[in-house]
Amino acid sequence: MESSTRSVYRWVRRERARKKRNLYKQVFSLNFDWTLAFYLAIYTGVMLLIMFEWLQDFIPMFESWQTTSASWLWLLPFAVLIRACSQSFFHPGICFTSSELKLSVLPHSRNRLFWLMVAERGLVHCTVAFTASSLLGIITPFSLLFLLKVAALYTLFFLLTLLIHWKMYSVSRRKKLLTILVIFAVVGFSRYLILLAGWSGFAMGFALCMVLTGINFYLLPRALHHVDWAKVVGANDAKVWNIRLISQVTRIEIKPPKRYGILQTYLRSRRAKQRFTNIYSLYHRLWRNHLQSQFKYIGTTIVTCIVILTVLPGQVEWMLLITTPIALFIYIEVAASLFEEQFHQEPILRLLPIEEKGWRTTYIKWAATGVSLLVITFFITSWLLAGLNIGLFIQIIGLVYLAVHELLGQIRERMYKVQRINYRKNELLQLAGYTVLGLGVYFAPFMLAIFLLPWIGKYKSF
Amino acid sequence: MNDLDVLSVDNCDVYIRDHHILTDVSFRTLRGTITALVGHNGAGKSTLMKAIIGSQEKSAGRISVAGIDQDDQFSFYKPQFSYIPEEPLLMSELTVYQHFQLYQKSYNIPDDSFKQRVDQYTEAFELTDKLDEYPESLSKGMRQKAQTICALLPEVPLLLIDEPFMGLDVYAGAYLERLLADRKNDGTSILLTTHQLDKVRELADEFVMLKEGAVSSSGAVEQFHELDRRHT
Numbered sequence: 001m002e003s004s005t006r007s008v009y010r011w012v013r014r015e016r017a018r019k020k021r022n023l024y025k026q027v028f029s030l031n032f033d034w035t036l037a038f039y040l041a042i043y044t045g046v047m048l049l050i051m052f053e054w055l056q057d058f059i060p061m062f063e064s065w066q067t068t069s070a071s072w073l074w075l076l077p078f079a080v081l082i083r084a085c086s087q088s089f090f091h092p093g094i095c096f097t098s099s100e101l102k103l104s105v106l107p108h109s110r111n112r113l114f115w116l117m118v119a120e121r122g123l124v125h126c127t128v129a130f131t132a133s134s135l136l137g138i139i140t141p142f143s144l145l146f147l148l149k150v151a152a153l154y155t156l157f158f159l160l161t162l163l164i165h166w167k168m169y170s171v172s173r174r175k176k177l178l179t180i181l182v183i184f185a186v187v188g189f190s191r192y193l194i195l196l197a198g199w200s201g202f203a204m205g206f207a208l209c210m211v212l213t214g215i216n217f218y219l220l221p222r223a224l225h226h227v228d229w230a231k232v233v234g235a236n237d238a239k240v241w242n243i244r245l246i247s248q249v250t251r252i253e254i255k256p257p258k259r260y261g262i263l264q265t266y267l268r269s270r271r272a273k274q275r276f277t278n279i280y281s282l283y284h285r286l287w288r289n290h291l292q293s294q295f296k297y298i299g300t301t302i303v304t305c306i307v308i309l310t311v312l313p314g315q316v317e318w319m320l321l322i323t324t325p326i327a328l329f330i331y332i333e334v335a336a337s338l339f340e341e342q343f344h345q346e347p348i349l350r351l352l353p354i355e356e357k358g359w360r361t362t363y364i365k366w367a368a369t370g371v372s373l374l375v376i377t378f379f380i381t382s383w384l385l386a387g388l389n390i391g392l393f394i395q396i397i398g399l400v401y402l403a404v405h406e407l408l409g410q411i412r413e414r415m416y417k418v419q420r421i422n423y424r425k426n427e428l429l430q431l432a433g434y435t436v437l438g439l440g441v442y443f444a445p446f447m448l449a450i451f452l453l454p455w456i457g458k459y460k461s462f
Numbered sequence: 463m464n465d466l467d468v469l470s471v472d473n474c475d476v477y478i479r480d481h482h483i484l485t486d487v488s489f490r491t492l493r494g495t496i497t498a499l500v501g502h503n504g505a506g507k508s509t510l511m512k513a514i515i516g517s518q519e520k521s522a523g524r525i526s527v528a529g530i531d532q533d534d535q536f537s538f539y540k541p542q543f544s545y546i547p548e549e550p551l552l553m554s555e556l557t558v559y560q561h562f563q564l565y566q567k568s569y570n571i572p573d574d575s576f577k578q579r580v581d582q583y584t585e586a587f588e589l590t591d592k593l594d595e596y597p598e599s600l601s602k603g604m605r606q607k608a609q610t611i612c613a614l615l616p617e618v619p620l621l622l623i624d625e626p627f628m629g630l631d632v633y634a635g636a637y638l639e640r641l642l643a644d645r646k647n648d649g650t651s652i653l654l655t656t657h658q659l660d661k662v663r664e665l666a667d668e669f670v671m672l673k674e675g676a677v678s679s680s681g682a683v684e685q686f687h688e689l690d691r692r693h694t
């Protein structure tokens with residue numbers, strides 16, 4: 001029966017992979033372009049050669065990085081442990097899906113299935129870690145031995161934290177947070193031991209290894225006790241099948257399970273259950289939830305915008321006249337996409353007639369918060385580069401004006417799209433707006449032209 | 463199209479990926495009638511419902527409700543119907559009552575009518591003590607009742623119902639039957655799908671039979687005898 005469980009499990013995995021492969025093929029056949037692929041391959045090859053040549057010039061720098069990294073290597077086991085604990089907020093680490101759960105209802109042991117999956121995950125991680133470190137050892141000036149040492153350390157602690165990750169997924173958020181805090185306290189104490197008591201990094205790593213081994217011995221016979229199976233398979237099913245690209249192309253909709261974080265706990269409080277006296281509060285609630293579910297996407301966008309508004313102009317000052325319109329454009333496009341996404345994501349909203357004004361006005365308040373972050377970043381960068389002057393205030397007013405104007409326009413367009421109303425996008429006027437913004441950053445009085453744009457749009461169609 | 467037509471489906475084709483799911487489907491439902499959409503499993507009933515509500519793209523044909531075309535005036539088309547799906551589509555962020563509020567605003571239901579209907583329906587469906595609960599703390603039947611009330615709150619020309627009695631207990635089912643009859647008498651056109659053939663004969667005035675994605679027969683319910691088999 002044991003070998004039969006393995007063969008059935010492998011067969012299910014193979015069939016799942018085959019189905020996913022077919023779905024990918026469909027996506028690929030829709031999006032693949034031979035000409036583009038050919039040029040991309042040549043471009044990648046040339047880039048790799050250039051990078052290889054370029055990296056040779058930095059060998060001394062890499063050697064110094066390697067020495068610094070080596071002295072901090074003792075932190076890696078703690079980092080792997082914190083990673084496992086923090087990831088346990090989102091997924092259980094072992095991909096036990098509803099298929100495996102159904103298999104366990106048949107004459108196949110759940111325990112056996114679980115350990116097969118643990119072995120598989122450990123093996124895959126080990127292979128990836130060593131292959132990646134070998135490749136990096138070949139193509140970068142880091143020494144192969146050093147990278148293999150990192151891979152070995154990572155693999156060891158990954159294996160030691162796998163079971164902890166799995167068990168922590170089913171415990172309460174409070175316990176998870178507490179565990180992370182304890183780990184941070186231990187890291188701080190370890191630093192103290194290294195600096196003041198003269199412990200070596202190796203001793204710290206070894207001590208942690210022993211503690212984790214002890215915990216693993218304790219958890220081994222209890223791996224399947226008190227597991228929240230519904231939560232586990234819900235998260236894993238979503239992870240295995242909810243591939244955004246695939247669901248869009250094949251129109252297979254698998255909604256990921258709702259995560260109930262700290263914010264949602266608040267939302268589910270007694271106060272949140274109160275009936276709305278103003279419908280806009282209901283819309284705000286739904287926007288807040290939607291934006292929280294897209295937090296990663298929003299965070300990446302805002303960080304990207306802030307980076308291009310600060311780092312590039314920090315190197316070359318005049319870059320600000322290019323990066324400001326780009327950052328604003330990226331932010332507004334993402335904000336508009338998120339607005340539209342809400343109406344596609346929630347089945348009930350696809351069904352209901354949309355009360356346009358309420359949905360738009362409530363969302364704009366949320367989107368404006370992000371705009372204010374960009375404006376503040378722009379203000380600080382310009383201040384540091386050119387100091388405070390009247391021109392900067394004109395630029396700020398122009399930037400805010402264009403941002404609000406564009407945001408309102410884009411949200412209105414997305415609403416037309418949701419409502420399937422035909423509209424004619426004035427791309428030339430939009431381009432003119434961003435061009436004037438760039439020119440205004442170069443020479444502030446140009447910014448005044450931004451105020452003419454809505455007027456031009458009203459009377460002149462391009 | 464005549465004045466009594468409420469829903470008008472003309473030559474609709476639907477493809478899902480490469481599969482031709484609906485082929486040249488045409489039929490009409492009239493004011494003050496209940497039309498049953500029947501067919502074997504996989505005949506295309508749910509796809510047709512989705513095409514009518516606009517969540518399934520059609521590759522050809524036209525659909526209109528109360529003379530308003532789905533493709534030309536979608537934002538005016540949507541307030542013309544309400545829909546009770548087979549599986550409740552409630553949002554986990556909102557309580558039952560907050561769902562009613564969402565429907566109130568979306569269909570622009572006046573406060574006094576809203577309050578009166580909520581009181582009436584929640585009492586009849588025995589949901590008064592569950593109004594401030596989130597969907598996941600309700601049983602499947604309770605969720606179905608909440609979804610049914612949501613769709614019954616607006617007064618619209620067309621009511622679409624996918625398996626109306628699925629998940630409802632006998633009392634709720636009997637109440638819904640009476641309510642549908644009342645709505646019909648008030649002039650609402652009702653299109654429902656069901657596998658319960660006795661209900662078709664009891665409730666419906668007209669039927670439309672789908673077989674492998676096409677209309678195989680339609681007419682007065684008296685002419686309805688039995689379901690076409692999938693392969694004959």
